[in-house]
Amino acid sequence: MIEHIQLLRNVGLFDNLSPPAQTALTPFTLIYGENARGKTTLAAVLRSLATGNPRLVLERHRLGAQHPPHVVFRHTGGTVVFQNGAWTQPLPDVAIFDDAFVSANVCSGIELQTAHRQNLHELILGAQGVALNSALQGHVARIDQHNAALRQLADAIPAGALGPYKVDAFCDLEADPEIDRKIQEAERRLAAARSADSIRQRSGFQAIRLPDFDIDGIDDILRRTLADLEAAAAERVRSHIAKLGRGGENWVSEGMALIAPASEGNEGEVCPFCAQDLAGSDLIAHYRAYFSQAYEDLKAAIRQTGIAVRDTHAGDIPSAFERDVRTAAQAHEFWKDFAELPEIDIDTAAVARQWNAARESVLQQLRAKAAAPLEPMSLTQETRQAIHDYRARSAEVAALSERLVGANAHLEVVKEQAAADDLSALSTDLAKLRAQKARYEPEVLPHCDNYLTEKAAKTATEALRTQARVALDQYRQQIFPAFETAINDYLRRFGASFRLGEVQSVNTRSGSSASYVVVINQQNVDVTAEAGPSFRNTLSAGDRNTLALAFFFASLEQDPNLASKIVVIDDPMTSLDDHRTLRTREEIMALATRVRQVIVLSHSKPFLCSLWEQADRNTSIALRINRAAVGSEIAVWDVRSDSISEHDKRHELVRAYLQVANPAREREVAQALRPILESFMRVAYPENFPPGTLLGPFIGICDQRVGGPNEILSAADIAELRLLLNYANRFHHDTNPAWQTAAINDAELSDFAERALIFASRR
Known part of the structure; x- marks a missing residue:
């Protein structure tokens, strides 16, 4: 207190x-x-x-x-x-009812605004409800802070990284360990769609091959010889022919063909040149073996093997290989933007060097064999190593060729997709993949983590807000019906001609407010209506103040x-x-x-x-x-x-004078007599002496009704009242111009004063 x-x-x-x-x-x-x-x-x-x-x-x-x-x-x-x-x-x-209470909770003049209904909402809720509502609004305010923080954190994320995503969806993207591959595939597919016409007309890869060396066949030729032709004999023939000089071998070969004709008719063979008997010449036997068909076949085989090696590994063959490689490289350059392809990393110069080395080494050995057909030989270790190195290169080329040719099936798929794909959809898919990769880039990752942390905090606050709203709603369901009952009870007590209906709580973005209608003549009046019946034109000033009082008393009623x-x-x-x-x-x-x-x-x-x-x-x-x-x-x-009323004061003045005469107040007492009589008549005869009635006309009416059924005063009372009035009129300006100087006698005044009090008290 x-x-x-x-x-x-x-x-x-x-x-x-x-x-x-x-x-x-x-x-x-x-x-x-x-x-x-x-x-x-x-x-x-x-x-x-x-x-x-x-x-x-x-x-x-x-x-x-x-x-x-x-x-x-x-x-x-x-x-x-x-x-x-x-x-x-x-x-x-301390609870206060004043103009500030009315202005805050009820209305400002005749206007009912949103703020009034919001304040009234708190008034209805009371301390417990306000605490619940404050908790709710605190969570709402915190969510606003979260939203502001999220906007700042979102702005911190590089705009170029978002791609087609909104910030929330972008930050929720998961990391993909194969994102680079998927991006590459998407880029290729988009590029293919953009170049669909060129792709449709472009062929795939052709096989690239390098010829091999028949080591077994070459070794067989090198090892071959003639059983009936010794190497020593062959060497003796070659030495003899060498002595003959240039063309000697051909000359001897042709001469061997003339022995038979020259020997006709002779018992034995004779020399076609000197006709001597050849039976004793061992050189002739060597000549026969040397220039035999088998020997010629051997030399021919050696020569053909060399030609085959040269035709397979020389001439246009290396140029064709390089051309195939260039063609594959051009196809690779075209297709690499549309499909995953093996790299063409053939070192054609190295291939050429090793190819030439192997070829020349083989040909050199074949030439050596041709020079000594009857001498058994085999490929040297150096030649074999050269062929091995060449074959390693050839195997690499073959493997690459197989991979390139194998890619042709995928290129056919690329062609089909390019013809059917939607450029817009592919562009969007690629943008999404790039954004997904950017999401986890070092310059983006911390910003997204901060955003998600703040978002999680907002989610937690939203859960608290939901809990607070449920608690407040449950409280409202109890308090608002009780308040409506209490407010209407007080309006009834105050004698108001209206009631309130549909008193309830309404949630808005700006906060909770109280909503209600005024019920007049069983009709609901929308207090917020812009036109027609509303708060401002259906309630008088007294009604509005009565409503404010009812709100105040009802709110106290709900206070525990x-x-x-x-x-x-x-x-x-x-x-x-x-x-x-x-x-x-x-x-x-x-x-x-x-x-x-x-x-x-x-x-x-x-x-x-x-x-x-x-x-x-x-x-x-x-x-x-x-x-x-x-x-x-x-x-x-x-x-x-x-x-004390003026009537009471006049009575007290007259009674005091009758008890103790006071010359100083005689005129006041004399002036009080007529008002005493008038006040008495208004109370005793309200129907016949309404406010504004004068005693003179009233006495006239009483005279007219004496003895009748509607008599007001008896004749004796009328006579007494007239005497009293005549005396009292002497001291009033409207009945006596000299009222201020009218003589006053104490005995006379006392008599009339006592008679006036008696007259005004006996009825």
Whole structure:
């Protein structure tokens, strides 16, 4: 409970106020003040104390004051101070109804805005619901922070790396150990699609071959000889022929063919040149073997083998090989962009060198054999090594040729795909693969990892948001129906001609808000409608204030800590009619029994006086904000003096005079007699003496009705009233121009005063 306002310095109209001890606040405190005396300022200070918001005090810094606001309140738990722009501690148990409450939660003038419904949402939820809603909004705000961070992290990812992907899809791409191969295949397929016409007309690879050396055949020729022709004899023939000089061998060969003709008729063979008997010449036998057909066949075989080697491994053959290699290289250059192909790494110069070396080595040995046909020979180790080296090169060429020819099947597939593929789809596929590779490049990987980390954090926050929303929704399902019942109960108590319907919570992007309709004549009015019936044109000022009061009281009704509340109510009856003012007083008095403290501020004396009449004097105090020499002050208010009506004051004045004559007040007593009689008539005969009626015409009506069924006054009463009126009129300006100087006799005045009181009290 707030026990005492100890200091109000430099706040609004309060210059340096330290109210006396007798102004200490009680559980039920009434504070009267004329307009512009400081009630609203005091309510704002209390709201600042409740919320801890220093702005509400700072914005009311006293104009012209050099020093900042300074406020001290004593409460049950100690002392709370506002100094240096802040409270030492807030008092959250303070609930305040004032213009700020109406403007924040109900409407601004006649306008109902989104902010009003959002604030009303919190009001309905209460402390527990606000905590749940705050938790939800905290998660929502955190998600906004995640989104901002994700945008920054996304911007940090090199734009060129994303390809056709959005950031989320890009960062979710998985690493592929075969990505390079797939990219290459995609590039080739796209290139093939772009060159479909050229591909369709292009052939594949032809086989590349190198001839082999028949080592066994060459060795056989080299080893061959003649059994009946010894090498020594053959050497003797060659030596003899050599002596004959050039053409000697041909000459001897032709001569051997002439022996038979020259020997006809002789017992033995004779020399065709000298006719001598050849029987004793062993050289002739050697000649016969040397120039035999077998020998000739041997030499021919040696010669043919050499020719075969030369024809197979010389002439155009090497050139054809190089041409085949060039053709394969050209085909490779064309197809390499469209298919996976073996590299053509043939060193044709090295092949030529080893080929020539093997060929020349073989031919050299064949030439040696031709020179000595009867001498058995074999390929030398050097020749065999040359052939081995050549064969190694030939095997490499053959293997490459096999791979190239084997690729032709794939090239046919490439042709078919190129004819059918969609360039756009292939381009997209390639872009995706390149992006997938870029995702794990060193300059991209950390950014994606940071993005995914933040995204995971956002997902976790979204889960918390979902949990908080479920908890809040469950709470709303309980509190909103109860609040609708409570608000309509208070509207009924306040005598409102409308009710609220469909009170519910609505989630929007900007936050949760309360939604409701006004029910008038069983018709729902959309309070947010832009045209037609709406909040601004169906509720009067009194209705709006009644609705605000109902919201306030209903929110207190839902508060589980109601018993500890300090309730401050500032001018609650603004724009209310007499009936609603009466019901407001009743609700305030009922509330006072349920809360810790009620403080009511008002500029209406009758309203506060009526509350004072019902209050328990032991727990109540009435204060007044008065004009002081500088600003305003707070003092004890004598409610009784302001509670007595003018009629009561006139009665008291006349009775006092009759008890003790006071010459100084004789004229006041004389002037009070007629109003006493008029007030009595309005109460005693309200139908016949309505406001504005004068006693003279009223007496005339009474005369007319004497003795009739509708008689008002008896004849004796009429006569007495006329005498009393005639005397009283002497002291009023409308009936006596000299009313201020009319003579007054104490005995006469006492007589008429006593008769007037008797007349006004016997009915």
